[in-house]
Amino acid sequence: MPDEGTPFRYSFSARKDRHNAVEVNWIDPDNGWQTSTELVEDTVAISHYGRNLVKMDAFGCTSRGQAHRAGLWLIKTELLETQTVDFSVGAEGLRHVPGDVIEVCDEDYAGISLGGRILSVDRARRILTLDREITLPSSGTTLISLMDGEGLPVSVDVQSVTDGVQVQVSRIPDGVAEYSVWGLKLPSLRQRLFRCVAVRENDDGTYAITAVQHVPEKESIVDNGASFDPQPGTIHGTVPPAIQHLTTEILAEEGQYQVLARWDTPRVVKGASFSLRLNVAAEDGSDRLVSSAGTPDTQYRFRGLTPGRYTLSVRAVNSQGQQGDPASTQFSISAPAAPSFIELTPGYFQITATPRQAVYDPTVQYEFWFSDAQITDIHQVENAARYLGTALYWIAASVNIRPGRDYYFYIRAVNQVGKSAFVEATGQASNDAAGYLDFFKGQITESHLGKELLEKVELTEDNASKLQQFSKEWQDANDKWNAMWGVKIEQTKDGKYYVAGLGLSMEDMPDGKISQFLVAADRIAYINPANGNETPGFVMQGDQIIMNEAFLKYLSAPTITSGGNPPAFSLTPDGKLTAKNADISGHINAVSGSFTGEINATSGKFSGVIEAREFVGDICGSKVMQGVSIRETNDERSTSTRYTDSATYQIGKTITVMANCERNGGSGAITVTININGQVKTAEVIPYTAGLPAMYQTVVFSVYTTSPVVDISVSLRVRGQYTTSASVWPLVMVSRSGNNFTN
Numbered sequence: 001m002p003d004e005g006t007p008f009r010y011s012f013s014a015r016k017d018r019h020n021a022v023e024v025n026w027i028d029p030d031n032g033w034q035t036s037t038e039l040v041e042d043t044v045a046i047s048h049y050g051r052n053l054v055k056m057d058a059f060g061c062t063s064r065g066q067a068h069r070a071g072l073w074l075i076k077t078e079l080l081e082t083q084t085v086d087f088s089v090g091a092e093g094l095r096h097v098p099g100d101v102i103e104v105c106d107e108d109y110a111g112i113s114l115g116g117r118i119l120s121v122d123r124a125r126r127i128l129t130l131d132r133e134i135t136l137p138s139s140g141t142t143l144i145s146l147m148d149g150e151g152l153p154v155s156v157d158v159q160s161v162t163d164g165v166q167v168q169v170s171r172i173p174d175g176v177a178e179y180s181v182w183g184l185k186l187p188s189l190r191q192r193l194f195r196c197v198a199v200r201e202n203d204d205g206t207y208a209i210t211a212v213q214h215v216p217e218k219e220s221i222v223d224n225g226a227s228f229d230p231q232p233g234t235i236h237g238t239v240p241p242a243i244q245h246l247t248t249e250i251l252a253e254e255g256q257y258q259v260l261a262r263w264d265t266p267r268v269v270k271g272a273s274f275s276l277r278l279n280v281a282a283e284d285g286s287d288r289l290v291s292s293a294g295t296p297d298t299q300y301r302f303r304g305l306t307p308g309r310y311t312l313s314v315r316a317v318n319s320q321g322q323q324g325d326p327a328s329t330q331f332s333i334s335a336p337a338a339p340s341f342i343e344l345t346p347g348y349f350q351i352t353a354t355p356r357q358a359v360y361d362p363t364v365q366y367e368f369w370f371s372d373a374q375i376t377d378i379h380q381v382e383n384a385a386r387y388l389g390t391a392l393y394w395i396a397a398s399v400n401i402r403p404g405r406d407y408y409f410y411i412r413a414v415n416q417v418g419k420s421a422f423v424e425a426t427g428q429a430s431n432d433a434a435g436y437l438d439f440f441k442g443q444i445t446e447s448h449l450g451k452e453l454l455e456k457v458e459l460t461e462d463n464a465s466k467l468q469q470f471s472k473e474w475q476d477a478n479d480k481w482n483a484m485w486g487v488k489i490e491q492t493k494d495g496k497y498y499v500a501g502l503g504l505s506m507e508d509m510p511d512g513k514i515s516q517f518l519v520a521a522d523r524i525a526y527i528n529p530a531n532g533n534e535t536p537g538f539v540m541q542g543d544q545i546i547m548n549e550a551f552l553k554y555l556s557a558p559t560i561t562s563g564g565n566p567p568a569f570s571l572t573p574d575g576k577l578t579a580k581n582a583d584i585s586g587h588i589n590a591v592s593g594s595f596t597g598e599i600n601a602t603s604g605k606f607s608g609v610i611e612a613r614e615f616v617g618d619i620c621g622s623k624v625m626q627g628v629s630i631r632e633t634n635d636e637r638s639t640s641t642r643y644t645d646s647a648t649y650q651i652g653k654t655i656t657v658m659a660n661c662e663r664n665g666g667s668g669a670i671t672v673t674i675n676i677n678g679q680v681k682t683a684e685v686i687p688y689t690a691g692l693p694a695m696y697q698t699v700v701f702s703v704y705t706t707s708p709v710v711d712i713s714v715s716l717r718v719r720g721q722y723t724t725s726a727s728v729w730p731l732v733m734v735s736r737s738g739n740n741f742t743n
Contacts (some may be wrong), residue, residue: 007106010109012083013078013082018045018078020075021041021046023054024061025037025058026058026061027060038071040072041075042076056074076218076221081212081214081215084210085194085212085213086208089206089207093207096199097196098197099195102211103153103183103194104194112134112189114189115182116132116182117180118130118177118179119165128169129166132165134167135161135164137188140186140187142157145184147175147176156171194212195213197210239323240316241316241325242324245264246261247262248329250416251416256304258301258302258303258305259305259310259331259333260301261276262299263298272296274294276291276312276314277289277313281309281311290305306333310332311328314326314328333417334417335417336413337357338420338422339366339420344425347395347430349402350395350401351396351407351427353411353427355423365391366390366393367387367389367390368387368396369387369422370408371386371407371410374424375410378424381422385410403429403431404431405429406426410424431558433557447505447509447514448472448482448484448505449505462494462495463493464492465490468488469487470484471485478508480513481506482507482508483505485503486504487501502520502521525539526538537549558573559571559573568581620735623643623732624732625639625641626641627729628727629726630718632723637715637716638716639714639715640711640713641732643712645709650706650707651706652736653704654703655676655704655734656700656733659728661716662694664725665725666725667724668721668724670717670726671683671684671716672685672714674713674714675712675714676712677710681701683699686726712732
């Protein structure tokens with residue numbers, strides 16, 4: 001045991017011994033086997049503590065990579081393994097030799113019970129009785145390390161703890177005995193591992209062990225560049241934790257602005273205060289310090305701020321002056337940006353407007369203005385539109401919002417600093433006719449007149465009839481006058497109820513004063529009896545209306561179908577239009593389409609890709625003409641073809657003939673003549689060169705013409721004292737283009 005009587009005594013490396021830069025000398029084969037120097041640095045450590053350089057020799061090292069690894073290994077060893085521990089044990093210490101990795105369970109250091117001895121073992125129930133109480137965390141897996149019969153550590157899961165000392169485990173390894181040691185592995189604490197460097201026997205029969213801190217991740221860090229965030233080895237945090245839930249609220253104050261910052265901490269730290277730094281973005285992109293402050297509270301108010309983009313950093317500071325990690329937030333003191341998008345949701349006689357911001361800002365609300373007509377000058381919105389209110393969204397609801405008509409919202413974002421520009425959004429109420437019928441059903445059945453017309457009167461016998469006239473005038477609880485008048489006939493036949501009636505009413509409804517004329521009947525018809533006419537011009541029966549003739553100013557219907565079988569014309573709610581014969585004299589705007597017949601047009605423009613199996617009036621055409629060969633002293637032969645344009649009108653085109661010539665022997669002169677609709681080019685080709693068995697040359701001739709028919713001929717002529725062998729294979733190309741060339 002140490003002199004102080006404590007089981008564990010710790011010491012730490014000095015800061016000057018924790019190097020973060022190393023110059024490694026090594027033997028470089030590419031430098032004539034002379035010494036080269038490899039610089040290895042830890043830039044993060046340098047930024048925190050300043051540069052601390054050490055020099056070392058890598059003896060026998062001829063690899064730059066190995067020299068770099070040696071330097072990096074030295075840096076990580078000195079930065080990560082900074083602790084040394086001394087402690088004494090009994091005869092159990094004889095099992096340790098220098099180089100062994102030892103787990104130290106120091107409950108004084110950790111602040112929680114982490115190790116001790118086993119008092120009893122119940123293998124049947126898998127329960128261990130410990131010599132001290134332990135507490136399991138609320139989440140995560142807890143392991144307990146035990147010594148098996150071979151003296152090796154084995155980790156098993158802790159399933160439950162009773163009375164603090166009765167621990168049920170997943171299994172009990174063989175050889176676990178009473179009074180053997182145990183160690184706890186908690187998910188929130190790291191194992192504290194040390195590598196044994198010396199074992200000494202004390203005068204009292206105990207053994208003193210000296211060990212240095214061991215970081216098992218060091219090899220992965222050096223070789224693979226791995227990074228890890230080590231858990232603490234104790235619940236006693238010396239550095240205060242980072243603050244959390246940092247928020248800011250902007251408030252206006254007599255033309256200037258103040259910001260109220262609030263935050264909280266994950267746990268209470270005695271004697272802690274908070275350090276605040278407020279920076280503003282300068283025009284050159286840099287940050288300028290506006291204010292710094294300290295407070296023991298979890299809120300602070302900055303006053304007298306001007307418009308700008310700010311960054312606030314807050315960090316906890318303990319009584320020793322140690323600072324926790326900073327937490328930062330950004331905010332702007334400026335008028336908000338205009339809404340990036342406005343979502344309009346149609347309803348029955350209503351439209352819901354919901355603005356959206358490109359970047360969410362909890363301080364922003366929206367002003368809603370409404371108009372039946374579009375306002376061309378956005379600066380006149382406040383004069384021409386009706387102000388609805390300020391909120392995050394708005395429902396414009398009124399019987400005056402009719403389906404099938406455009407209505408205009410003008411919306412701008414507002415905050416404590418100012419207002420954005422207006423954004424226009426156009427919307428319509430729902431065009432669901434079936435839904436409107438259900439909507440009116442509820443409106444009618446809830447009205448006093450609807451209830452009076454549809455209310456059944458119990459007739460005393462079957463096949464009975466009753467004629468009733470009603471009229472009523474009353475003042476409701478809101479001192480609003482209501483009145484109704486009507487007449488109805490009720491009958492029963494074979495147990496069924498029948499009613500016919502009509503009524504007028506003037507009622508005060510939630511949406512305002514409503515006048516109604518309601519008819520209850522199986523059939524409603526209008527007949528003009530002039531000249532003995534008996535045919536109705538309008539009939540409504542069941543859910544259908546039949547009319548002889550209609551002249552409408554405006555019609556809105558999701559489905560329109562003409563007469564005939566099958567119908568000659570139909571328009572469905574999904575926008576599908578079917579017509580057997582359509583004559584359209586105006587403008588057609590379509591995203592895509594297909595045609596199975598012929599399209600006739602005087603002109604057209606295409607900005608995309610045109611794909612066709614065949615063009616009438618080819619853009620480009622070509623043909624390989626019949627070749628000509630001669631083996632004589634003097635001879636001339638020719639080949640010809642005719643090109644006919646498929647266009648129905650004259651169009652300019654370029655005719656190009658490429659005559660590919662070959663001399664296979666002989667010394668005579670070879671002449672090629674190309675004739676395109678009377679325009680001729682003659683060329684003497686492939687002069688004789690002794691010693692060459694075959695020679696080639698191409699003659700090209702082009703002519704521009706608008707003629708729909710073009711005759712083309714190519715002739716080959718040889719002249720000389722000896723037999724000459726020659727051939728020509730003409731290729732014709734026809735192209736046309738709407739482009740113009742200048743200079």
